[in-house]
Amino acid sequence: MSELAIAPPQAPEEPTVIADRLDVTYRIYADSQPKLRKLFVGEKQQREYREVHAVKGLSFATEAGEAVGIIGHNGSGKSTLLRAIAGLVPSTGGQVYASAIPVLLGVAAALEPDISGRRNIYLGGTALGITREELDERFNDIVEFAGLEEFIDLPLRAFSSGMRSRLQFAIATARTPEILMVDEALSTGDGEFKDRSDARIREMIGEAGTVFLVSHSLKSITDVCTRALWLDHGELIADGDPVKVADAYQDHVDRLKAADRAKRKRKKQKQQEQQGSDGPDSAGT
Numbered sequence: 001m002s003e004l005a006i007a008p009p010q011a012p013e014e015p016t017v018i019a020d021r022l023d024v025t026y027r028i029y030a031d032s033q034p035k036l037r038k039l040f041v042g043e044k045q046q047r048e049y050r051e052v053h054a055v056k057g058l059s060f061a062t063e064a065g066e067a068v069g070i071i072g073h074n075g076s077g078k079s080t081l082l083r084a085i086a087g088l089v090p091s092t093g094g095q096v097y098a099s100a101i102p103v104l105l106g107v108a109a110a111l112e113p114d115i116s117g118r119r120n121i122y123l124g125g126t127a128l129g130i131t132r133e134e135l136d137e138r139f140n141d142i143v144e145f146a147g148l149e150e151f152i153d154l155p156l157r158a159f160s161s162g163m164r165s166r167l168q169f170a171i172a173t174a175r176t177p178e179i180l181m182v183d184e185a186l187s188t189g190d191g192e193f194k195d196r197s198d199a200r201i202r203e204m205i206g207e208a209g210t211v212f213l214v215s216h217s218l219k220s221i222t223d224v225c226t227r228a229l230w231l232d233h234g235e236l237i238a239d240g241d242p243v244k245v246a247d248a249y250q251d252h253v254d255r256l257k258a259a260d261r262a263k264r265k266r267k268k269q270k271q272q273e274q275q276g277s278d279g280p281d282s283a284g285t
Contacts, residue, residue, distance in 0.1 A: 014064065016064055016179055016210040017062045017085060017096070017102070018095075018097040019061070022055055022094040022096055024080055024091055026051070026052055026080075027052075028050055028052055029049040053234055055081055055234045062227075065206075067205050067211040068213070069225035069228040069229070070082075070213065071218065071228060072230055072231040082183055084096060086181060102179040103179065103181065104183070105182045111168065114155055115155060115156065117152040118153055120167065121142055125142075134174075135174070142170045142171060145196065146163070166193055177209060178209055182211065182212065194220075198220070201224050213225060221242050227242060228240065
């Protein structure tokens with residue numbers, strides 16, 4: 001699919017994450033109700049399901065100081081890969097090794113809707129292993145970064161989705177973890193917050209953390225990341241320079257769009273020809 005070759009994975013001297021032929025398959029069950037007769041006779045009904053092979057034999061290694069962008073169409077396995085690295089979904093094959101506990105933004109910083117933003121900072125920060133003393137020191141910076149000075153004592157359920165996402169991002173990045181994973185966080189909020197998020201990720205890279213970023217914005221990938229992985233239907237298509245990988249992915253998307261336009265054009269022409277054959281001549285017979 002791509003002219004970019006995938007180089008054999010080379011383990012860094014001090015790797016932070018190693019994915020070794022990682023495979024993830026999960027089941028999606030049909031939401032069906034048992035028939036009334038089977039309920040009365042006590043028959044057990046096997047629920048129907050289909051298996052989704054979300055990640056297929058992925059192998060790569062990362063090191064401190066890398067920002068790895070992950071791109072691909074919806075359903076390509078990007079988010080599943082992050083969740084597998086974080087240990088939130090089990091692998092069905094292969095292994096993942098990490099030098100520290102990976103922090104997945106928006107999951108690890110689990111917030112409670114019925115308590116205030118202030119209390120959520122301490123709750124979410126503690127869940128990420130940040131001490132009370134550190135949170136006391138960083139509290140004002142977290143609030144200012146999220147832009148929530150006027151709302152921090154309101155219950156979280158009163159926050160908009162953008163405000164909640166900004167708070168999660170601010171908490172998760174209050175202390176630089178060795179491994180941070182961001183899933184579409186940069187697409188949330190206004191332009192000013194996106195700029196602050198970009199700057200914060202660059203700062204974290206400079207502090208020798210490893211960052212994984214899933215985004216549909218190729219500009220975010222090329223602006224922030226030092227490396228990019230392109231996934232398609234769970235397979236690794238390309239791994240390398242973010243600009244080259246993003247360009248190859250965009251070319252692929254453009255070809256698919258052109259093929260789809262051509263298909264729709266042929267279908268429309270066929271419909272018009274069919275209507276013409278059923279037109280005035282046929283009506284007069």
